[in-house]
Amino acid sequence: MRTKRAPRPLPPAEDHAARFARQREGDRMAVAEDYVELVSDLLREEGEARSVEIARRMGVAQATVAATVTRLQRDGLVATKPYRGIFLTEAGEAMAASARARHDLVVRFLLSLGLDPATAEEDAEGLEHHVSDATLAAFARFLKERQE
Known part of the structure; x- marks a missing residue:
């Protein structure tokens, strides 16, 4: 028989607000990271990254891609060239590499727990x-210790 666990108390309001602020920032960054990582992958695999292909792979409208690409340009992560598609800036390349490394680490960690690849x-x-x-550092330590 399971024992009932006492509900956890609410944290102080400032701590609670900071947690939600980090979550919102994570959501905002997730979009940018997903886009630059996809642009990087498309450039590597297909030699070009076009809005229509990004929209298809992200499952969004081309207007959504256009608005996001405009924001990414403003943030210095991508550049566009007429009739040539979307390219990553140096900052965009760095963000894509970082996002890819984090993704790979999380996948390896989840696989080590016995999850199936999909x-x-x-x-x-x-x-x-x-x-x-x-947390990412803890995942990496766990994987390293498991290999030894």
Whole structure:
């Protein structure tokens, strides 16, 4: 028979607000990271990254891609060239590499827990943007210790 656990108390309001602020920032960054990572993948695999292909792969309208690309340009992560598609800036390349490394680490961690590859990939898509650097470091330590 399971024992009932006492509900956890609410944290102080400032701590609670800070947690939600980090979550919102994670959501905002997730979009940018997903886009630059996809642009990087398309450039590597297909030699070009066009809005129509990004929309198809992200499952969004081309207008959504256009608005997001405009924001990414403003943030210095991508550049566009007429009739040539979307390219990453140096900052965009760095963000894509970082996002890819985090994604790969989370997938490897989830696989080490016994998840199947498809589930690990799907779950990593959300987790990679919302775990702290401390948690990622713990994942890496766990994987390293498991190998030894």
